[in-house]
Amino acid sequence: ETRTVDVHVRTLRQKLGEAGNLTKLGNRYALERDARKYVLERTSIVSMDLNLLKMVNDTFGHAGGDVLLQSAAKCMTSVYDQVYRVGGDEFIALLDGKDSDDLQRLYDRLKRKITEMNDSRKDYGAFSRETEFRLSIAVGYSAYTAGDSSYEQIMSRADAAMYAEKKTMHHGRSR
DSSP states (O other): OHHHHHHHHHHHHHHHHHBOTTTOOBOHHHHHHHHTTSOGGGEEEEEEEEESHHHHHHHHHHHHHHHHHHHHHHHHHTTOSEEEEOSSSEEEEEEESOOHHHHHHHHHHHHHHHHHHHHHOGGGGGGTTOTTOOOEEEEEEEEOOTTOOSHHHHHHHHHHHHHHHHHHHHTTOOO
8 A cells, every 4th residue: 555655656746846837837857858759860949038027026926927927838838849847937848850940930930929918918817907017038949950969959059049039138137
């Protein structure tokens, strides 16, 4: 009987560890596990970081931050199949067999979805009438390049592109 309980506890821990209960997305461990299943030469990565989360938390409390995170997850998963929340406001999408044109099209689609979400405001619940409450995501992406020996190299380029976009979006303002 103890053995069965141990198995259930372990299964529950794995499930909790893999999906943050707020966004229902896999975490960093799930990303690392899943990335090993991809053929490196077919791997692309999209790095995404929420802008304004700190301001939303400070202005509208953590309930507002939670709604923003859930809205971001909904928006991202409407464009990308495999999305992981790897930090407080950091997300990664893992893609298979996408070239730079595909990645640009998906990027454009995500930006349209963000605009639609901010225009309709229907996902913002109690915060839908607050003009300062809006979704803003800095995005960078990269595909496998000849000579890459790990998915971390692809991730590093995607992160660099995301931070470059974040910098232009903020024009020197702090997060």
